Amino acid sequence: MEKYVKIENVQMVFDTKKGPFVALRDINLNIRQGEFISLIGHSGCGKSTLLNLVAGLTTPSNGTMLCAEREIAGPGPDRGVVFQNHSLLPWLTCFDNVYLAVERVFARTESKATMKKRTQAALALVGLSHAEHKHPHEISGGMKQRVGIARALSMQPKVLLMDEPFGALDALTRAHLQDELMKIAADTQSTVIMVTHDVDEAVLLSDRIVMMTNGPAATVGEILRIDLPRPRERLAMAHDQAYHEYRSEVLEFLYRRQLRPAA
């Protein structure tokens, strides 16, 4: 489907004490089914705001947003969200954290045993079957983020929304999880929208990179199509000419055309 997620003339205005603040304007974006999209831009450019709009956590001041031909009118299990800080509930085990999501979507149609299998499958997908019965404080930051991804995927969402999912992780763990995310996205043919500030991450993972102009009143500055063959190998990419060209193009946009004065 060409326009699986459709964002048309979206504007977001926040009411502040100093009057209305225009965060986003004239956002137009169509996303194909199975596409991996990155939103990149300097901090404060409203990329998380845009993601929250798609998630339904906030409603746009203007414009229309559709997901699989249905209007986005609030949060729903058809859009799985992975938060930057994992947001696992500390009093539930990894299994129960994921089960909470599974139960929400499948309780009406499936038996407990099937839902249990679904939960275990989601944890197996991110390689955490062994940590099923651990609580979040007993596992590492990378593992927590993986449980977050498992929770989002377990609902079989139409779109996976990720807000700087690896921003809080160290470089090695981040690389490892990026590789895994690539594999999972390919296996499940997920449609993904990911907010990031990491140029390498954006180029490595995305089909298209949406580069946003600086706020206030930020909008889509440029969209870069990444035509690198999949599966992509991190090490091979390091010597790939095309990869480096894409990378410089994003850097060019961020640091020459949209440089923030004293950011």
Added chain:
Amino acid sequence: MNAANPGKEGVKEIMASVDSIATPKISRISPPTNANEPAPAAGLRFPLAARNLFKWLVPPVMGLALFISIWAMVAQGNPTLPGPLKTWDSAVQLFSDPFYRNGPNDQGIGWNILSSLERVAIGFGMAALTGIPLGFMIGRFDFLNRMTAPIISLLRPVSPLAWLPIGLLVLKAADPAAIWVIFISSIWPMIINTSVGVTRIPQDYMNVAKVLNLSEWKIFTRILFPAVLPYMITGIRLSIGVAWLVIVAAEMLTGGVGIGFWVWDEWNNLNVEHIIIAIFVVGIVGLLLEQALVLLAKKFSYE
């Protein structure tokens, strides 16, 4: 194994066994940094465990000893005040038969403590049953918060005993009036702590509830309740402290069986040893209640 070794190993073994016996007892009260503190050369003569024992056991014992000796000296100069020894003898006699009944006004110390605890349990229990749900609602709905805020700020600082006449007037009996005083004075910390806990739930958790589109019931059982539980337990702990503080005063005024009335009764009998014993009993029971709730709170902390 050469000739010098057995001796050294013997020392090590003794130290190890001292460690294994003594540390579990100490680790509960000593901060964890102490356990890792390197024991330099002095450690050989004076093992770590023994030093910890000294550090954590000797000061409290010295404090208690000082307290008792000052008490003994004051008692020496003032013959109406019984000294520690006299009080101890009296306590041994008193606790040798704690559960006797010679009519309504002469019962064993055990019965007195139990009746006081019963009143506290009923008054406090009713306060918890109303205060905690009320706290949840006040925390969840801003309108209710604004509505109740002036009433709570107005009534909370009122001295507990000021409620007693109202209780006597409305309930027309001493015992329910005492329970009423416990209820009204112990309800505030639970309302306030629970509502503060609800408003302090991290936005992250509420976002999870939103994106998963959870039902109100699931939000309550899976997010609200567990997140507020630590705050709630703090409220309960403060409340139980207040309740136990107030019961003695309330019972002095209302009479019947109970530790407070017992103190008043013994004052009328000029049995000062028993009054001192009662002070210790009230203190120890309060300490035990507090400790039990601290343990409970530890069980429900998630980090």
